[in-house]
Amino acid sequence: MSQYVLRRLLIAIPSLLGISLVLFVVLALAPGDPFSELATNPNVPPEVAAALRAKFGLDDPIYLRYLHWLSAMAHGDWGFSFVSRMNVDALILQRLPATLYVIGSAQILALLIAIPVGVYAATKPYSLFDQIANVLAFVGFSLPTFFTGILFILIFSVTLDWLPFVYSSDIKATGIRWVLEMIRQAIMPVAVLGLFQAASMTRFVRSAMLDVIRLDYVTTARAKGLGQAKVIVKHVMRNAMIPVVTLIALQMPAVFGGAIVTEQIFRIPGIGSLLISSILSNDTPVVMAVTFVFGCLVVLFNLIADVLYGWLDPRISLR
């Protein structure tokens, strides 16, 4: 198992390099020198500009620039935000917890909805419950997160006035009040993201369960006299979860997309809203770094999925 995890870790490195290469090529192909904001400023004398260009290595061949950029990123030198006047890595570290808190809770909520609903629907295929769940799932993943977010604000903040619609990072309370307030303000963003996720996950779970439930070994388990609950949970679910894990990992890029939108709607100070605000203010180092962090998060979640995969199906880790 540990060997398997190590091998997966080694496979993740080329993906990271690939993502960084794509990002860098995009940046290099873009018209103009996005990094040269300072160098092209008319108030900066030409010799200073030339020194800056040399410092940033803007006149080097492209592969050298890529290697420079890569080694700087690896050393933790992520550049300096022109707008926030602080180092990019510090800025991102400051924003990351809010994003992970919302995404993580939403993921848990989605699993809590999708697994029971999907499993129950698969045990009674084409029943009324299954059909209603299916239609709701379709509606769920056809509702874009920005529209559900607006609907939630309209219903729960504007009309009912139950929940705050602006997320605040410094709540003026301590102890248990602080915890409750943190939970209260996260309810809407987490629900928006979680329900969207749950919709497609329910369909994955249902179809994976249906694939497994027909297999002979399940009939054998039933013939041995095991109860329905035991057959479903111990025999069917464990195997059905294997493809589901992969599908959930493949969904991660979409989840981060949804997180950017929800952060923007509810004004959560996470890295998604940081990305939007730095794009709007032309803060290139931050834009690049945040996009790269999103790429790293995708690779990380794929890695977690692979490890889970090996645990669910020991045959895979032996190969």
Next chain:
Amino acid sequence: MAGLTLASPSAERRVYSPWRETWRRYSRHKLAVVSAFLLLILVLAVVAGPFVWRVKIDDIDIVAGMQGPSLAHPFGTDDLGQDILARMIYGGRISLAVGLAAMLVSVFVGTLIGALAGMSRGALGHGLMWLTDLFLSLPQLPLLLLLIYLFRDGLKAAFGPEGGIFILIVLVIGGLRWMPVARLVRAQFLSIREKEFVEAARALGASPVRQVVRHILPNALGPVIIAGTIDVAAAIIAESTLSFLGLGFPPDTPTWGRLLYDAKDFLDIGPHWALFPGGAIFIAVVAINFIGDGLRDALDARRVI
């Protein structure tokens, strides 16, 4: 096993022509039929709308601003008193056109790469699949935003503000969504290229291009059509998301996402402003998704219904 019963055709079942058979299977999916009807209405409204509803999209009338639905303005007005129905008809054309064009880009690229990977037996196939997997693990929305941020000004200068952004958004959305199609096409090609009828064509001296175009591709199209349908919905959502984040079309081009972006700060006084465009996006997307589901029933020959 169930497979045995599937293969034997029942004697009394009538044989229909392929088109009729497809429609018969499709029409079994009631929600898909309703969805096709809804989408048709939506498309007609957007295409023929400007000839029936002749209000200008930029008629500013501050006095009549923020009004709810009325006879003069069926969908109400925004903060400047502009008619939301007229704006939605105009914006809907763009939203639907972006969805369709981006789907064509992604299906074209996906089919090309999938076909190349499916036909080659060497390093090219592996390389292309590695590329596909790499693209699948890219964070899509951040990259979309990055691309638009970097290339917006250049294309605006070359093709005008609306045309440039249209080309950029279509290429970028299509260029980041071809991977599922490529995988589907490759998987289909790998199995179809070994079938006897392709071998027969090969034996008769058909060139690889002819084998692909005349024999393999037509048989691999079913899943591509389904994936393409769902891609339209995904592209509409992607465009609306960009516009909603304020990074899509310019402010004077009222796509549905842009209308929501403008409306989101007025939710307490003008909820209608957000509800109508949001509802239109939802109806278009859910209808297209259900049509895709119906097509899956209709085009998958292995399913008996």
